[in-house]
Structure formats: structure tokens, C-alpha cells
Amino acid sequence: MTVAGHSIVAAAVRTGALLAAALLTCTAATAAAPASLNERLSGDIAPVHDPVIIRQGDTYYVFNTIGRYIGVKSSKDLTHWTDEQPVFSQIPEWAKAAVPGTDGIWAPDISYVSGEYRLYYSISTFGSNRSAIGLATARTLDPAAKDYGWTDRGMVVMSQPEDDYNAIDPAFIADESGNHWLALGSFWTGIKLFPLDRESGKVVPGTRPYAIARRPAPEGGPAPVEAPFILRRGGWYYLIASYDYCCKGVNSTYYTVVSRARSVTGPYLGKDGSEMMHGGGTILLRADLQEKQRFRGPGHAGAFTDKDGTTYLVYHAYDREKDGAPTLRIAPLRWTEDGWPEALP
Numbered sequence: 001m002t003v004a005g006h007s008i009v010a011a012a013v014r015t016g017a018l019l020a021a022a023l024l025t026c027t028a029a030t031a032a033a034p035a036s037l038n039e040r041l042s043g044d045i046a047p048v049h050d051p052v053i054i055r056q057g058d059t060y061y062v063f064n065t066i067g068r069y070i071g072v073k074s075s076k077d078l079t080h081w082t083d084e085q086p087v088f089s090q091i092p093e094w095a096k097a098a099v100p101g102t103d104g105i106w107a108p109d110i111s112y113v114s115g116e117y118r119l120y121y122s123i124s125t126f127g128s129n130r131s132a133i134g135l136a137t138a139r140t141l142d143p144a145a146k147d148y149g150w151t152d153r154g155m156v157v158m159s160q161p162e163d164d165y166n167a168i169d170p171a172f173i174a175d176e177s178g179n180h181w182l183a184l185g186s187f188w189t190g191i192k193l194f195p196l197d198r199e200s201g202k203v204v205p206g207t208r209p210y211a212i213a214r215r216p217a218p219e220g221g222p223a224p225v226e227a228p229f230i231l232r233r234g235g236w237y238y239l240i241a242s243y244d245y246c247c248k249g250v251n252s253t254y255y256t257v258v259s260r261a262r263s264v265t266g267p268y269l270g271k272d273g274s275e276m277m278h279g280g281g282t283i284l285l286r287a288d289l290q291e292k293q294r295f296r297g298p299g300h301a302g303a304f305t306d307k308d309g310t311t312y313l314v315y316h317a318y319d320r321e322k323d324g325a326p327t328l329r330i331a332p333l334r335w336t337e338d339g340w341p342e343a344l345p
Contacts, residue, residue: 036345037312038329043081044073045328046319049247050107050169050227052302053314053330054117056141062314062328063087063108063119070108070121072141078312078330084143087119087136092152095123098132105134107227107300111172113180117141118201120156120170120182129166129188132158135201156182157194157203164189165209171302172196173230173237175264183212183239186226190214191241191276193265210265213241213276225279227300231311234339236260239268239276240284240313242299249324252297256315257281258341271340285315285331285343294320298329311335313343 049065062073062081068091072084088105095102106122117138124131135153142148159167171183180196182203192209196202217223227242238260244253259268259281267275274280285298295317305311311333319327331343 037078037332038345040079041081041328041330042079043075044083045081046322046325048073048316048328049326050300051314051316051328052108052110052229053304053312054110054112054141055304055306056112056117059142061110061141063110064316064328065104065106065108068104070105070119073328081328087121087150091123092134092154094154095132095134098155098158099123099125099130101125107169109170109172109229109302113172113174113201114198115139118172119150120172122168122170124166124168128161129159129163130161131167132156133167133170133182133184137201153201156196156201157184165192169227169300171229173232173264175237176232176235179264181230181264183228183230185213185228187222187224190223190225191228191239211277212239212266212268213259213281215243215279229302230264231303232264233305233311233335236262236339237264237268238303238341239266239281240301240303241276241281242301243279243281246297246299248297249318250296250320251324252299252318254297254299255283255287256285256299256301258284260339282340284341285313287317295327295329296320296324303333311341313341 051062051064053062060075064071070087073081075081109120111118119136133156135156136150138150139147166186166188168186173181180198182194185191191213193212194203194209215223215225224244229240231238240258246254259270259276261268270280270282287296288294298317301313301315313331315329316326317329318324333341
């Protein structure tokens, strides 16, 4: 073999050694990467629908739709979750009178307002907009506390068949001026925003809602947008909403978008300038990539900012490896330099 031939072989050996070393380094780094929060979740994390999260003291609480009532889960570390007693043991009498045929309580929202916890909840029958939102309050979320207990405050707002909205999926927000608002809506003409009386927590009598998101469709066609949540950060209001269809197990097509506005009443625009009033927004959560296909239909998200400033997005998704069970998911948010949230795995 010529000298040149020896040089080529030597170079090839060196290149191969470098590639092997790089591969080993990459493999080691991958193996050493810590598991994500979602990968570490354990305990009573299924079934869960429509979750929202809050913290009291050293304990996190997730409120969610489960069975016929509002379920509660608690955790000390955000990873291991334990079922607590549900908020309700029966449907309130006012709700059964307002929405005949209702057999469940859906889609809660939890906030700490004026020294009390306010839980908004939905009363409806599937596919109808004869619906109502109620309010229950408590002094503490700790079921072991002496003063623990929920007091139902009755109806907050109701929609009728002649209305162009559906009064479910409530979400409370206080604006920068201290005014209180309730976002709500599912299908029909989309997401609405009502002003609230600060003392009672109920819709101000005689007020009409602001329209803040919709998905135009041909007459008679579906316009699936629902589950609003508004997060305030850095002078912006971020509107999170779910598009397409939930509640079909692994066949659910739910995904979650985000938009933002300088005013709580909008207009809300996606990162590309697309308008939420025209079905726009920026994708925040979508199903696992095709090569994995485990968690499907991620949606009905709520946000919570912890004491250290980390904002977490809580949502449900359908676990293909467990017969499509609706499962609790929690993702920390990373904020881009231009102020847009990105959900970590």
C-alpha cells in the first residue's frame, strides 16, 4: 500500500473514532437527561377531565371533572397526586330546576379572591346551550382544617337556546385595574367575556358579554372552540383555548392555542397576527408526534404561577397505552424573548 493509501486509512480510522466518541457522548447525555414533569407524574392521575390547579400553603390542588361531580386531587410536590373528597355530593337544587335533565357538574375553575376560594362550575346537558354556571366558596382547601367546607352561592350566569353562546367552561380573571371578569363558552359563536361584581362574584345584572374568540364555519357546520383561560403577564393578557373535539378517547382531535391582547376584552391575536375572532391563534399544545402517538387530544388547559415565578400549564390528554384514559398532564411554560409561552414536554 502506498503512503497515500496509509494516510487515507489512518484518516478514516480517526474519523470513525471521532464519530464513535461523539455518539457515546450524545448517548450518555441523553441517558443523563432528567425526566420531565409529565414523565414523573404518578398516583391518582386518571381519569381527569378539565383540570385547573392552585396552591395553598405547601399543597397543590387540582380540581377537575370526574364522574358526576367536581373531583379534587392534592400533591405536596406536583408529581405524586392523591384523590380527595369531591366538592359536591349532589347537584344543587337550583341547577336541576334551571337545567332540567342535568346529571353532572362540569369544568371547574378555582381562584383565591378577597379572602376566599371561589369555584366556578358548569351545569348543562351534552350538546345543549341551556346551560348555567354556578359558584361555590370556601375559606380553605385543606380537608383536614376545622373550617373546611364549601358553600354553594347559586347561579352566576345562564344561557338559553335563543342565546348565541353556551354558558359552560368558566374561567375567572382580574384585570390590571382590579376589575373582575368571567370568560366562558363552548361551540355556538365562541368565547365570551362577562364583567363580574367584585363582591358577589356574579355577572353584573343587565350586562352583555364581549366576544373574544370564535371559529367561523358554514351555516349548520361545527365551530369547535371552547375551554377559555386568560393569563395575565407582563402587560399582556394571554387567551388560551381548545380547538376541535375532546371526549373521544384516542380519537380526540383537541389541541390548544394561545393568543394575546393588551386589553382583557381583546382583540386577541396569535404570534403571526391571526385573530382569535377568525379561528386564529398560535398552537401551544398538540398531540404527541406520529412516531409516538401516546397522549392524544391535549386540551382544556389552565395556568398557574407558583411562588418561584414558574408558570405551569395543567391539562388533560388521552393515554393510548391505557385504553384512552383521560389523564392529568402538567407542563412548565418557557417564555420566549418576545413574550410568547411554549409548553415544555
